[in-house]
Amino acid sequence: MSAPVITARSLVKKYGDFAAVDGIDFEVAPGESFGLLGPNGAGKSTTMRMIGAVSSRTSGELTILGLDPDSAGPQIRSQLGVVPQADNLDMELKVRENLLVYGRYFGLPRVEVAERADELLVFAQLEEKAKAKVDDLSGGMKRRLTIARALINQPRILLLDEPTTGLDPQARHILWDRLFRLKEQGTTLVLTTHYMDEAEQLCDRLVVVDKGAIMAEGSPASLIRDHSSREVLEVRFGSDRNAEAAERLASVGDRIEVLPDRILVYSADGEAELARITAMGLTPLTSLVRRSSLEDVFLRLTGRSLIE
Numbered sequence: 001m002s003a004p005v006i007t008a009r010s011l012v013k014k015y016g017d018f019a020a021v022d023g024i025d026f027e028v029a030p031g032e033s034f035g036l037l038g039p040n041g042a043g044k045s046t047t048m049r050m051i052g053a054v055s056s057r058t059s060g061e062l063t064i065l066g067l068d069p070d071s072a073g074p075q076i077r078s079q080l081g082v083v084p085q086a087d088n089l090d091m092e093l094k095v096r097e098n099l100l101v102y103g104r105y106f107g108l109p110r111v112e113v114a115e116r117a118d119e120l121l122v123f124a125q126l127e128e129k130a131k132a133k134v135d136d137l138s139g140g141m142k143r144r145l146t147i148a149r150a151l152i153n154q155p156r157i158l159l160l161d162e163p164t165t166g167l168d169p170q171a172r173h174i175l176w177d178r179l180f181r182l183k184e185q186g187t188t189l190v191l192t193t194h195y196m197d198e199a200e201q202l203c204d205r206l207v208v209v210d211k212g213a214i215m216a217e218g219s220p221a222s223l224i225r226d227h228s229s230r231e232v233l234e235v236r237f238g239s240d241r242n243a244e245a246a247e248r249l250a251s252v253g254d255r256i257e258v259l260p261d262r263i264l265v266y267s268a269d270g271e272a273e274l275a276r277i278t279a280m281g282l283t284p285l286t287s288l289v290r291r292s293s294l295e296d297v298f299l300r301l302t303g304r305s306l307i308e
Contacts, residue, residue, distance in 0.1 A: 002030045003066065005157055005188055006051060010060040013046050020046040022212035023060065028157075033179075033189040035199045035206035037294060043212040044192035045085065048161050051190065053077050065156060078106060081150035081158040085165065087142045089134045095145060096121060096130040103152040113152065120148040124178065140171025144178060151182075158182065160191040164198060176201050196294035208298055215301040220294060227300045228292035229254050231270035235277065235284035236262045245282055252276055257299055266296070 006028035013021040021043045028034045036044040049055035050062060053069035053076040062069060064076045089098055096117055103113035121127045124144040129137060137145065143163065150158060163179070164172040179202055183189055193199055199206055200220040208215045208223065216223055233253070237245040239261065246258045253267035267273045270289030277284065 004028055005030050005065055006034075006190065007063045008047075008060065009062075011047070011050070011057055011062055012059045013043075013050060013055065014058040019212050021050070021057075024207070024209070024212070024214050026207055026214070026217065028188060028190060030156075031183075031186045031188055033183050033191070033202055033204045035203035036190075036192045036209055037194070037196070037199045037203075037206050037298070038192075038209035039194055039298075042209045044209055045161055046212075047209075048159055048190070048192055052080060052082055052159055078153065079156045081153065081155035083147050083150045083158070083160040083163055085162045087146045089142060089145060089149070091134050093134065094130070095126060095132050095134060095137070098134065098145060099149055099152055102149045106153040108153065116152055116154070120151055123151075123181070124148040125174070138171070140167050140174060143167060143171070143175055147175070147178065155187075157188045157190060160189065162192055162194070164193075164195065172198070196298075199294055208294075208301060210298075210302045216297065223294060223297050224292045228296040229266040230268045230292060231266075232290055232292050232296055233265040233267060233270035233273045233277075234262050234286075234288040234290070235265065235274070236286045237282070237284055245284075248280065248282065249277065264296070264299075266292070 004027040008024060008026050010023050010025065011021055012019060012023055036047060038044055046055065050057050050069065051064060053064065053073040056070050065079055067076050069076050090101065093101060099117035099120060100113055103116060121130055124147065126141060126145060126148065129141065134142065164175055167175065179189065189202065191202065203220060205219050207217045216227060218226065236242070242258065242263055246256060246263050249256055249263060249265065253265040253273050255266050257264040265273050274287055274289065
């Protein structure tokens with residue numbers, strides 16, 4: 001087997017007495033799409049900064065491409081592509097110029113940078129916007145340009161911190177398609193997200209992180225299989241009646257979760273549980289049967305929603 005491109009052992013990052021990352025362990029294989037899933041403040045971005053060799057660790061071990069980021073930062077960064085949470089494009093430059101200038105930072109020949117820029121504009125579906133001002137781009141286009149810029153040096157690892165935050169559904173799906181193409185080409189992807197559908201779409205394997213610690217690790221399918229039921233029934237009785245209804249539903253399904261606006265019933269057969277509930281004389285205002293998701297896994301592990 002190929003050696004991991006990223007290895008973390010008992011990795012800790014503290015700010016004073018606060019441990020933003022509290023002793024986590026993981027490995028990322030070459031060509032893998034690896035995700036850090038968790039709510040805001042879970043330690044995902046802090047971990048990404050350490051992987052990106054821009055923040056030193058407090059303790060533990062971390063190797064990137066076989067190198068220690070504390071002593072080989074420039075060498076590591078030259079082989080990384082980084083897509084930060086917020087687009088930091090140069091608004092004074094046009095779309096293609098953003099790629100050309102960024103490529104020169106890596107000391108690449110002008111001809112090579114120009115060829116690579118044109119290829120990436122096609123990849124990002126921005127070739128018709130090559131001479132446009134960055135300000136004139138939509139949010140989704142800016143995000144694709146940020147990803148294209150991160151690929152100008154043909155990185156071995158692409159780090160994506162909350163890649164689709166703030167994008168509309170159509171823009172998110174276009175971006176997912178671009179990232180999936182990179183994955184097919186063998187680029188190692190490491191991404192943070194608090195969108196469970198994004199993690200399910202893009203990640204071969206992921207870790208669920210909360211309060212700086214890893215709660216679970218595995219493929220999206222295995223995590224759902226191990227920590228949740230096949231289906232989930234969502235019922236709403238009204239904000240003033242949910243708590244009362246939940247007491248009567250204690251014996252329904254494998255287990256239930258009471259959220260502020262709804263009750264979740266975990267079961268292998270959601271429709272059968274709904275029939276049981278109505279047979280008990282309870283009539284929900286709304287009901288929905290769906291398959292289990294990573295949101296349910298996180299709720300099971302931490303007792304709260306990913307979006308809290």
